[in-house]
Amino acid sequence: MARPVKKAVFPVAGLGTRSLPATKSIPKEMLTVVDKPVIQYAVEEAREAGIEEFIFVTSRGKTAMEDHFDQHPELYATLERRGKEKELAASKGAELAVSQLTTVRQPEPLGLGHAVWCARHIVGDEPFAVLLPDEVFKAEPSLLAQMVQAYGKVGGNLIAVREVEPALTARYGILDVDSDDGTLASVKGLVEKPKPEVAPSNLSIVGRYILQPEVFAILDRKETGAGDEIQLTDAMAKLIGRQPFHGMRFSGDRYDCGDKAGFVAANVAFALDRDDLAGKVREALSGLI
Numbered sequence: 001m002a003r004p005v006k007k008a009v010f011p012v013a014g015l016g017t018r019s020l021p022a023t024k025s026i027p028k029e030m031l032t033v034v035d036k037p038v039i040q041y042a043v044e045e046a047r048e049a050g051i052e053e054f055i056f057v058t059s060r061g062k063t064a065m066e067d068h069f070d071q072h073p074e075l076y077a078t079l080e081r082r083g084k085e086k087e088l089a090a091s092k093g094a095e096l097a098v099s100q101l102t103t104v105r106q107p108e109p110l111g112l113g114h115a116v117w118c119a120r121h122i123v124g125d126e127p128f129a130v131l132l133p134d135e136v137f138k139a140e141p142s143l144l145a146q147m148v149q150a151y152g153k154v155g156g157n158l159i160a161v162r163e164v165e166p167a168l169t170a171r172y173g174i175l176d177v178d179s180d181d182g183t184l185a186s187v188k189g190l191v192e193k194p195k196p197e198v199a200p201s202n203l204s205i206v207g208r209y210i211l212q213p214e215v216f217a218i219l220d221r222k223e224t225g226a227g228d229e230i231q232l233t234d235a236m237a238k239l240i241g242r243q244p245f246h247g248m249r250f251s252g253d254r255y256d257c258g259d260k261a262g263f264v265a266a267n268v269a270f271a272l273d274r275d276d277l278a279g280k281v282r283e284a285l286s287g288l289i
């Protein structure tokens, strides 16, 4: 039986250069899609999947995220006094208990693999999830919950995947696939950001992972790859053959909120999903387009 996944790592140390100037003084993960910061979507996705310990790999200037998931007694008291129950519930809904949130710093931007490696002593010797909060998913059940369900059957390492336009492979980690039943693909290789001419497929890694702790020993070697960074994709590739390794297609929509157009699209899509906003937003959009 596959060991349960109870811990999740959120690499949130990046500078957010793709979102400047918005991210000059606030973390990119605090940009809001409608009324919730991007990081909260990832935390809620993980919580729905049964995650109990949330590990943020942060860096300088990123403490707004810890504040966001903390209690806020002055705010709560004011909202209570004013009878603002909905707002109070929304604010408390963003809390993580002290025992649930751990932060660790990534002192230098040496790559995604290095960021994950920085959490090794907190993860310890158990399987864990990695969620890249830039990628926001509208999915039911949540994407990580879908993955945990599939992981219960196949165990090992499991990454969420989606087909991308063949011309765009150089933006993603790409799978080399062995057998494929249309949902689960057995992986025989992984390449980080290959040019279309050399990409083994157009099946891309979308930023959700369930990994076995053996990946840390590989990351320990600090080998660099694409962009001269320590790549998680390269470390994962070395687990293939030693442990089961699958890619999982999923149902739901994906928004790259690190990209300005993707961020705007996410705002529109999530607003159109809300009973209190859909009508007004639709009207405003039809006036524009």
Ligand code: G1P
Binding pocket: 112, 132, 135, 171, 172, 173, 174, 192, 193, 204, 205, 206, 207, 232, 233
């Ligand atoms: C990272 C991963 C890449 C993955 C992508 C998904 O790249 O290295 O394999 O496809 O996230 O968003 P980044 O976007 O950080 O360059």
